Amino acid sequence: MSPAIELRGVTKRxxxxxxxxxxxxxxxxxxxxxGEFCSVVGPTGCGKSxxxxxxxxxxxxxxxxxDVLGKRVDGIADGIGYVFQSDxxxxxxxxxxxxxxxxxxxxxxxxxxxxxARDWIARVGLAGFEDRYPYQLSGGMRKRVALAQxxxxxxxxxxxxxxxxxxxxxxxxxxxxxxxxxxxxxSASVVFVTHDLEEAIxxxxxxxxITAGPGTVKSNYKVDLPRPRNVAEIRFQPxxxxxxxxxxxxxxxxxxxxxxxxxxxxx
Amino acid sequence: MNVRSAARLSLAVRAPSEQAARPVVDxxxxxxxxxxQRELQVLGLRLLVAVVILGGWELGARTGVIDKFFxxxxxxxxxxxxxxxxxxxxxxxxxxxxxxxxxxxxxxFIVGSILGVIFGVVLGRNVLLADVLGxxxxxANAIPRVVVGALFxxxxxxxxxxxxxxxxxxxxxxxxxxxxQGVREVDRNLIxxxxxxxxxxxxxxxxxxxxxxxxxxVASLHTSFGLALVGAVVGELFGATAGVGELIYAAKNNFxxxxxxxxxxxxxxxxxxxxxxxxxxxxxLIRWRPPVATETRI
Numbered sequence: 001m002s003p004a005i006e007l008r009g010v011t012k013r014x015x016x017x018x019x020x021x022x023x024x025x026x027x028x029x030x031x032x033x034x035g036e037f038c039s040v041v042g043p044t045g046c047g048k049s050x051x052x053x054x055x056x057x058x059x060x061x062x063x064x065x066x067d068v069l070g071k072r073v074d075g076i077a078d079g080i081g082y083v084f085q086s087d088x089x090x091x092x093x094x095x096x097x098x099x100x101x102x103x104x105x106x107x108x109x110x111x112x113x114x115x116x117a118r119d120w121i122a123r124v125g126l127a128g129f130e131d132r133y134p135y136q137l138s139g140g141m142r143k144r145v146a147l148a149q150x151x152x153x154x155x156x157x158x159x160x161x162x163x164x165x166x167x168x169x170x171x172x173x174x175x176x177x178x179x180x181x182x183x184x185x186x187s188a189s190v191v192f193v194t195h196d197l198e199e200a201i202x203x204x205x206x207x208x209x210i211t212a213g214p215g216t217v218k219s220n221y222k223v224d225l226p227r228p229r230n231v232a233e234i235r236f237q238p239x240x241x242x243x244x245x246x247x248x249x250x251x252x253x254x255x256x257x258x259x260x261x262x263x264x265x266x267x
Numbered sequence: 268m269n270v271r272s273a274a275r276l277s278l279a280v281r282a283p284s285e286q287a288a289r290p291v292v293d294x295x296x297x298x299x300x301x302x303x304q305r306e307l308q309v310l311g312l313r314l315l316v317a318v319v320i321l322g323g324w325e326l327g328a329r330t331g332v333i334d335k336f337f338x339x340x341x342x343x344x345x346x347x348x349x350x351x352x353x354x355x356x357x358x359x360x361x362x363x364x365x366x367x368x369x370x371x372x373x374x375x376f377i378v379g380s381i382l383g384v385i386f387g388v389v390l391g392r393n394v395l396l397a398d399v400l401g402x403x404x405x406x407a408n409a410i411p412r413v414v415v416g417a418l419f420x421x422x423x424x425x426x427x428x429x430x431x432x433x434x435x436x437x438x439x440x441x442x443x444x445x446x447x448q449g450v451r452e453v454d455r456n457l458i459x460x461x462x463x464x465x466x467x468x469x470x471x472x473x474x475x476x477x478x479x480x481x482x483x484x485v486a487s488l489h490t491s492f493g494l495a496l497v498g499a500v501v502g503e504l505f506g507a508t509a510g511v512g513e514l515i516y517a518a519k520n521n522f523x524x525x526x527x528x529x530x531x532x533x534x535x536x537x538x539x540x541x542x543x544x545x546x547x548x549x550x551x552l553i554r555w556r557p558p559v560a561t562e563t564r565i
Binding site: 076081090133153 | 467
């Protein structure tokens with residue numbers, strides 16, 4: 001079976017406003033198997049988000065190849081869900097309209113889209129909030145809307161860009177558990193970008209460590225903790241600590257490099 | 268434990284909750300009372316400002332400090348307005364004049380806004396077109412646009428069309444620049460999200476870009492209604508047979524300062540009514556925005 005996502009020798013450069021060239025990713029190779037939950041960790045500014053933009057087709061690679069579901073990525077592909085780091089729910093749409101947007105854009109009738117949206121709103125625990133506008137919801141609730149908005153399209157690939165980084169710790173572990181529940185009921189492959197190693201390990205089957213920018217894969221680790229998991233408790237398992245220590249050895253050096261660079265940049 | 272100590276105990280237990288409940292009620296009541304008092308105070312002071320200004324004007328005119336001939340006086344203006352209401356103006360019933368100007372203003376406002384939004388969205392979406400047309404639009408915006416009223420008076424005649432056209436030109440640029448800016452400032456994340464969810468270009472425009480630009484556009488409507496009124500009145504000054512602007516023009520020719528002021532008062536009243544209507548429209552169009560604290564608005 002071909003992998004769900006494959007990046008081969010991918011380099012991404014951006015033009016900076018001052019006319020220079022900024023290399024975000026360099027010679028990056030990554031494989032995500034079908035149904036795999038995969039996390040990407042790395043220091044700030046290492047190109048984690050860029051990786052997702054390449055997989056989704058929002059950005060083309062400068063060099064190298066990106067294959068998704070066995071096809072070369074050329075523009076936005078079908079079967080992709082994307083949960084953005086910042087709030088990307090539409091502020092002028094109610095919760096119901098937000099969740100129903102995907103099916104409607106894909107040609108479903110208004111009534112059908114609404115029925116399915118109601119179902120998904122209930123599944124992410126927002127029943128009764130259908131007619132609220134995003135500004136009337138808490139940060140955690142808006143994330144639930146964003147999740148439902150992505151999952152209603154039945155994505156085979158789910159890309160998540162630090163989706164829970166703005167939430168408080170309790171809401172966060174609650175949302176992580178719900179995400180695992182929703183994911184296990186689907187057959188989607190997930191690429192989950194985070195700067196939080198604990199979050200990465202407790203959610204994932206595999207963790208990729210990206211080097212300080214320009215980012216490339218430093219190493220990848222299989223996380224063989226049993227499922228179903230409870231993210232609030234799994235961190236107390238001795239095996240979790242072993243995996244954490246192993247990956248942290250790798251990650252720490254990159255974080256230090258990135259930190260030193262920032263310090264120098266600021267000085 | 269005897270009966271008395273038990274009673275004391277229950278009293279001691281009950282007391283804190285009562286203490287806690289009372290101040291909350293007090294605070295709410297006091298807040299409400301304070302708010303009402305402030306409202307009355309503001310209203311009273313507003314009246315005072317009006318009395319001081321109008322009273323001073325009246326007094327000045329009666330004592331001869333202010334020249335009545337050039338600056339009129341409030342009592343004359345009120346009398347003038349009353350005459351217009353009861354006996355009609357030289358141009359016919361007052362209501363017809365107000366309605367004429369209102370029609371011209373609203374017509375220009377609607378035409379200018381719609382064209383402004385269309386051009387703003389199209390140019391905001393199309394970078395090449397914006398770069399090509401940009402200098403021309405900026406140049407056209409730089410000339411004092413009320414002078415086109417003269418042109419329209421020649422080409423479109425003295426009826427309503429020339430005034431609508433003048434008002435529309437004034438409105439167009441304000442709405443256009445706001446719509447253009449609004450389209451340019453749309454959150455990139457929202458566009459990316461909509462595209463991932465499957466929106467095509469048409470959906471992107473109607474469901475993301477226009478709603479997002481709408482708060483900019485609606486904000487510009489407040490200013491542009493005032494400009495539409497300017498356009499209509501200037502259009503009437505360039506030549507008309509009816510309207511409040513024409514009333515003012517006729518009063519000016521008769522050295523009737525009270526008539527000019529009475530016309531101004533009518534225009535102010537019209538602008539205030541329109542302002543209330545636009546605020547209502549704004550609240551309907553952008554229900555999704557968190558309510559703004561009313562005290563900070565003026």
